[in-house]
Amino acid sequence: MGEQLKNAIDWLFEPTRYFAGSVLLLVAIFLGRKWFSKTIVIVAIFALGTVFMLWAPSDPDFRTIITKPDNVPIVILLGSVVFFTWLAMRQAVINDERVKEGKPTLEAELGKKKVFTWPDLVYIEFICMILFTAFLIIWSLKVQAPIEEPAATARTPNPSKAPWYFLGLQEMLVYFDPWIAGVVLPGFIIVGLCAIPYLDPNPRGNGYYTFNERPFAWVFFMVGFILFWVSFVILGTFLRGPNWSFFGPFEYWDLHKLEPLVNVDLSTYFWNFVGKPKPTNPLVREAPGILSLLGFFLLVPPILGKTVLRGLVKSMGMARYNLFMHLLLWFALLPIKMLLRWTINLKYIVGIPEWFFNV
Amino acid sequence: MQKLFDAIRRSQIWRSIFRHGYPDTPRNRTLAVLSNTFLHLHPVKVRRSGIRLSYTWCMGGLTFFLFLIETITGLLLMFYYHPTADKAYQDIWALREHVPLGIMREMHRWAAHLMVITVWLHMYRVFLTGSYKPPREFNWNVGVILLVLTLLLSFTGYLLPWDQLAVWAITVGSNMARATPFLGHEGPGASLLSFGGLNLVHAGDDARFGLLAGRFVGEGALLRFYVLHCVGLPLAASVLMAVHFYRVRKDGGISGPL
Ligand code: HEM
Numbered sequence: 224m225g226e227q228l229k230n231a232i233d234w235l236f237e238p239t240r241y242f243a244g245s246v247l248l249l250v251a252i253f254l255g256r257k258w259f260s261k262t263i264v265i266v267a268i269f270a271l272g273t274v275f276m277l278w279a280p281s282d283p284d285f286r287t288i289i290t291k292p293d294n295v296p297i298v299i300l301l302g303s304v305v306f307f308t309w310l311a312m313r314q315a316v317i318n319d320e321r322v323k324e325g326k327p328t329l330e331a332e333l334g335k336k337k338v339f340t341w342p343d344l345v346y347i348e349f350i351c352m353i354l355f356t357a358f359l360i361i362w363s364l365k366v367q368a369p370i371e372e373p374a375a376t377a378r379t380p381n382p383s384k385a386p387w388y389f390l391g392l393q394e395m396l397v398y399f400d401p402w403i404a405g406v407v408l409p410g411f412i413i414v415g416l417c418a419i420p421y422l423d424p425n426p427r428g429n430g431y432y433t434f435n436e437r438p439f440a441w442v443f444f445m446v447g448f449i450l451f452w453v454s455f456v457i458l459g460t461f462l463r464g465p466n467w468s469f470f471g472p473f474e475y476w477d478l479h480k481l482e483p484l485v486n487v488d489l490s491t492y493f494w495n496f497v498g499k500p501k502p503t504n505p506l507v508r509e510a511p512g513i514l515s516l517l518g519f520f521l522l523v524p525p526i527l528g529k530t531v532l533r534g535l536v537k538s539m540g541m542a543r544y545n546l547f548m549h550l551l552l553w554f555a556l557l558p559i560k561m562l563l564r565w566t567i568n569l570k571y572i573v574g575i576p577e578w579f580f581n582v
Numbered sequence: 583m584q585k586l587f588d589a590i591r592r593s594q595i596w597r598s599i600f601r602h603g604y605p606d607t608p609r610n611r612t613l614a615v616l617s618n619t620f621l622h623l624h625p626v627k628v629r630r631s632g633i634r635l636s637y638t639w640c641m642g643g644l645t646f647f648l649f650l651i652e653t654i655t656g657l658l659l660m661f662y663y664h665p666t667a668d669k670a671y672q673d674i675w676a677l678r679e680h681v682p683l684g685i686m687r688e689m690h691r692w693a694a695h696l697m698v699i700t701v702w703l704h705m706y707r708v709f710l711t712g713s714y715k716p717p718r719e720f721n722w723n724v725g726v727i728l729l730v731l732t733l734l735l736s737f738t739g740y741l742l743p744w745d746q747l748a749v750w751a752i753t754v755g756s757n758m759a760r761a762t763p764f765l766g767h768e769g770p771g772a773s774l775l776s777f778g779g780l781n782l783v784h785a786g787d788d789a790r791f792g793l794l795a796g797r798f799v800g801e802g803a804l805l806r807f808y809v810l811h812c813v814g815l816p817l818a819a820s821v822l823m824a825v826h827f828y829r830v831r832k833d834g835g836i837s838g839p840l
Contacts, residue, residue, distance in 0.1 A: 311707070333634070334632070340625060342605070343633060345621065347640065362692050368688045370747075371746040374744050383750045384754060385754045386751050400761065402761035402769050406759075416726045420716075426716075431712070578770055578771070579771075
């Protein structure tokens, strides 16, 4: 029974299933938010989580990864993201309900009243500080900070992992070259975050939790933060072992586990299909990929803007709309590439290693 | 006993510090906030809706609190640490071996991890409450820079123990810089920047070299990261936090329905 359960969990956590499962879970949360925001749900999640965390470490392989001192924060991250997503959703559902009944939001009702900073706010801060300090001291007494062997630039550990908060980026390296995963995408994440207040044309939902008044914003941010950041960090920490191969939570990190490399460039597919040898000029050779990318970035925004997103163009204006779409398309490239990798083993859409230009 | 307390409260020393009676009247509560340098970060009165834990999750406050813990524990660690390739590792090791019940390194490390988490969650809550909308656009941007600084602080600190974990994590992390378009020697476009057959961008002068002060993570990188970690980045973060808090108040306090 135990072994079967472990095998089932290992099977379930394989990256494609893990990703598909996370997507389904998010969709379920959005659609079933009324149900998800019930107290019993969060109690059940944490009860199950506790049972799991009591049971699973009896497995030696699970214990090895979960008890690495630097992995404790990721468990905290997971728990707190689940909890706060629930808490936010709960207040959004309550507020949306109240607005439907013609009542003011919770925040509007409470906001009418002002209270003194001393004692009301000072006490909250004080108690938070004391609890947090106590928590930190206990944690520090219980878990020693790691120190491994002295630095040796000649001996590369396997796996070599970046600090945990960058593991989302390292996971993207599976699908993109470093110039995209490590430079362009993080750069656009920062630019995109900065641009959010100037791109969001929706004046509603300022200063209170609401889903119905800004569904796109909530879905967009939760997908970005939960699916492509937090869940990637968790994947990179717990499920990626030597050579960045996938390992289930109960699997032994075998140095010799090999995943066959069968990935193929788009250009190879194309010239095989046409039945001609690959041209030597890289620009001609990669023309199919280059044209698809140009089409993706140059045609998609105007086409969508003329049709389904006409309303958005109107409320945002041309310049903002275009900036928004280009950032969005860059991020969309990631799931697109992931799907292409999983379905047709695509390596590069455009592959010009001569110039380090691989997409 | 009561008399003793009263005497203390009437003494010149006490009254020179606290210019108000016990804060249990509206007047004294106002004065308690207004006359205290630190409490004065706050307005005298706040909207009931904004201070509920369920609204702010106290995440911004906790991030700041963790930053303070980092400053104190980090200062203590600096007394025992030399940023040189032959001493750094031994110093860290000595902290564990020679200090009974020493938990400064642990506090510093775990609080740093927590700070990364709390700053993410803070951003999450600011987004979900729509608090970046006018008039708070600018403060959101200050926040984004603080987020980057928090990650950089953590990243530079990760190298300092100078063990395998540290060096290789920074190697993997900084390898990305090698691929910066035009600025990294393995980045797209870099090979176009050549002059008479001579590459302008190579492993000895590209973006990664600038970050690490060398072609690999060595002593130069250690010193560079140390200075950034202990002086440069904390200074920048402190200044921006001051701006951030000031703007929270100038933008009308913690957000609420307009
Ligand atoms: C070192 C990092 C940071 C510190 C110490 C910090 C601290 C704070 C504090 C204490 C508040 C008061 C309300 C609260 O606690 O929620 C606040 C508000 C705010 N923060 Fe931050 N913050 C940081 C990073 C960020 C980031 C990364 C963002 C967004 C990208 C951000 C955006 C904002 C905004 C827009 C407000 C006003 C929110 C409102 O009025 O409801 N901050 N910050």
